Amino acid sequence: MRNDKILREKFIKYYSPIFEEELIKQILEIGNFDKIKAGELLVDIGDDLTHIPLIFEGAVKVIRQAKEGGELALYYLKPGDTCAISFINCIETKKSVFEALIESDLEAVFVPVDKIDEWLVKYKSWRRYIIDSYHFRLMGMLESIDDLAFKGLHERLIKYLVEKANRSNKKTIQITHQEIANDLNTSRVVITRIMKQLQDEGKIISTRNKIKVLRLD
DNA sequence: ACATTAAGTGATT
DNA sequence: AATCACTTAATGT
Incomplete structure (x- = not known):
């Protein structure tokens, strides 16, 4: 939309070791590059998730909210991370069950849902990335449960x-x-x-x- | 100077 | 470890 040049360069620097060239090209073409300030709410409970972020700067805090007041920080997303939980939400066209808050100024590229699915078949590195992301998110939550319980x-x-x-x-x-x-x-x-x-x-x-x-x- | 918000504390469950 | 009720300290207008 506008001057994304610096963001694009940063993205390439961060992700080219992970993704094959063709995929990088695709993301550059299709993705929405954006900066979001700390403190902003990225995702609220009930939001429709249409994109997933590939982060290359900043951090996002993912929070579980209880109906009656209580809340708990579940895990954090850092550069190199995405949230594959939101990916399954997208595919199933369900609403978010978590809240995501920008903890520190974020720089990320947002990829639309339909591409996520398409790339899973097309790119090996993407498959790896998404599967790993699932794993890390699960481990993050497991750790939170352990901390809470023990x-x-x-x-x-x-x-x-x-x-x-x-x-x-x-x-x-x-x-x-x-x-x-x-x-x-x-x-x-x-x-x-x-x-x-x-x-x-x-x-x-x-x-x-x-x-x-x-x-x- | 005054009001507001953050932090400290004793007592009780 | 949580809650209440209050005090004290720091900060904004």
């Missing part, structure tokens, strides 16, 4: 902070206790208390809207 909040919080810091490659993350509580499906007070404990142990420095992760990874 780990205490203390441990879950540490992991949350470390992973969040790693995703952005920064030691200092910008977030409130309330937001963390939402992602972990607990209350703010509990997060505040554990946070204080971690601070006393010298593992983090917590100030308003900011947490500096010191020695955890």
Whole structure:
């Protein structure tokens, strides 16, 4: 539509080692290249999914929402990822059962549904990519279930902070206790208390809207 | 200066 | 580990 040149170059750089040339050409021709700002809602529950994103910058948080208020961060999409869950949604023309929020400024190419299906037959690298994506998403969710079932909040919080810091490659993350509580499906007070404990142990420095992760990874 | 939002805390379940 | 009820601190207008 407009000046996508930089995005296209970035896409090529990231995906040409994975996809065969012909497929790259196809995506360049058909895909919608887009940038989306952090904080925006990419997919809401009930949305029709017409495209899947191939990400090459930023991160997306996929959230499960309970009917009555509760929510839980399930997994995160990073550069190189796509969400094959949305792919099956597309094929079945069902509505999304998850919410997807842009965690950090996103750059991705959006591929329409019908092409996904077509390429599965046509390109080996695409098949590999989609199948792997399924696998990774499943493992991501399994990990979330394990954490929820077998780990205490203390441990879950540490992991949350470390992973969040790693995703952005920064030691200092910008977030409130309330937001963390939402992602972990607990209350703010509990997060505040554990946070204080971690601070006393010298593992983090917590100030308003900011947490500096010191020695955890 | 005042209002709003984030974080800290004791007591109770 | 959750909830309540309140306090204190930081920030925006």
